[in-house]
Amino acid sequence: MSIRENVERIREIIYRSAERSGRDPEEIILLAASKTQPVEKIKEAYEAGVRYFGENRVQEGIKKIEQLKEIRDIHWHLIGGLQTNKAKYAVRYFELIHSLDRESLADELDKRARKIGKKQDVLIEVNIGEEETKYGVKPENLEKLFEYSIKKENIRILGLMCIPPYFEDKERSRPYFVRLREMKEKLERDFGVKLPHLSMGMSHDFDVAVEEGATIVRIGTAIFGERE
């Protein structure tokens, strides 16, 4: 299957999952997770209509952003964990950072964004499965991190992101997606704010994520094929 065929099939699945759950398919962003993919493949996905790309590593992402900078309407997101010392590069290059997970990173992003006169859009990553090896704030500390970060003038929190534990059976991801949505709704109620985004769902479970309210699905393998 070509990248174009993959993208078309994914769009159809997103469309059907949205309809099934009474949502507007247009509000769902298909973000291509392009880590390890060369710029040629990214261009192919762009030509198939993809406009959002997510990179995991700051340096790798910047290289590709520089190589593709003549293309105006690409949106670059950082979806991988972010080291504090890379925050200054991240704010220069990425429109949305999906991985705010600690106060020290909020401090640094705020400071670096202020320096370049930017308001940095972020999502808070929640370690929804409470796994040792994963990035993300623990669910019990989410509210505290939110309260801390929302006061930062040069950060704008747009929602939450999660990577649930991997299961063969995608239905097992569903309770995690539900939980993330409920956390978002609770923050909205408690703080009287609107959080437009839920970044959740990958190649094997994005249809379930859309049914549960995802507004950004991050898809790698199902677009580009298996990574090297």
Ligand SMILES: *Cc1c(COP(=O)(O)O)cnc(C)c1O
């Ligand atoms: C790689 C990656 C994805 C996409 O994973 P696939 O299973 O290839 O779709 C999504 N989100 C993050 C944070 C990733 O690192």
